[in-house]
Amino acid sequence: MTPDDVRYDERGLVPAIVQQHDSGEVLMLAWMTRETLAETLAGGETVFWSRSRGQRWHKGETSGNTQHVVAVTADCDGDVVLVQVDQGGAGVACHTGRRSCFHRPVAR
Amino acid sequence: MTPDDVRYDERGLVPAIVQQHDSGEVLMLAWMTRETLAETLAGGETVFWSRSRGQRWHKGETSGNTQHVVAVTADCDGDVVLVQVDQGGAGVACHTGRRSCFHRPVAR
Numbered sequence: 001m002t003p004d005d006v007r008y009d010e011r012g013l014v015p016a017i018v019q020q021h022d023s024g025e026v027l028m029l030a031w032m033t034r035e036t037l038a039e040t041l042a043g044g045e046t047v048f049w050s051r052s053r054g055q056r057w058h059k060g061e062t063s064g065n066t067q068h069v070v071a072v073t074a075d076c077d078g079d080v081v082l083v084q085v086d087q088g089g090a091g092v093a094c095h096t097g098r099r100s101c102f103h104r105p106v107a108r
Numbered sequence: 109m110t111p112d113d114v115r116y117d118e119r120g121l122v123p124a125i126v127q128q129h130d131s132g133e134v135l136m137l138a139w140m141t142r143e144t145l146a147e148t149l150a151g152g153e154t155v156f157w158s159r160s161r162g163q164r165w166h167k168g169e170t171s172g173n174t175q176h177v178v179a180v181t182a183d184c185d186g187d188v189v190l191v192q193v194d195q196g197g198a199g200v201a202c203h204t205g206r207r208s209c210f211h212r213p214v215a216r
Contacts, residue, residue, distance in 0.1 A: 082134050
């Protein structure tokens with residue numbers, strides 16, 4: 001399928017799960033538009049839509065922590081994408097300096 | 109943190125990435141309310157909110173493909189949760205009969 005076949009929500013966004021391709025570690029979840037998904041596929045580096053800033057966000061453009069795309073797969077409903085990457089730069093995906101954004105245990 | 113500390117969207121939902129705890133395979137993405145996240149933590153099996161049906165959805169209740177919760181972690185922003193599970197039943201998460209919902213390659 002192509003970016004045109006993906007189902008975007010009412011804001012024109014699709015959730016993109018970013019996973020380190022070899023270790024399987026889930027690094028982050030961000031959002032893409034049709035345009036930033038197409039740019040991700042064309043350029044081979046992740047490009048998202050920043051909901052807080054309301055603009056295109058080429059991950060690592062300033063930090064150097066770009067993500068090199070290995071494969072992009074949609075789910076059965078076509079409304080979520082899984083982006084398998086090689087996390088470049090210092091190997092850090094999270095703005096806190098941690099490798100993965102998922103580091104806050106949730107308990108009862 | 110607890111379910112009360114998670115940041116839900118304007119619909120009261122948070123995206124929940126479900127990952128097989130040992131292989132690292134991303135199985136699916138579904139949505140949780142505060143209540144279904146609390147129920148997931150209390151009962152040790154994933155419970156979601158079905159947006160299409162507008163109701164609570166105990167995964168595997170009819171299919172037998174329940175997911176046994178190993179760990180739940182929120183991301184840095186607290187607005188996404190990663191649920192690491194042991195996929196039970198026939199080891200199948202997707203309603204198509206595939207192990208993972210992510211099986212549709214996306215290309216230019």
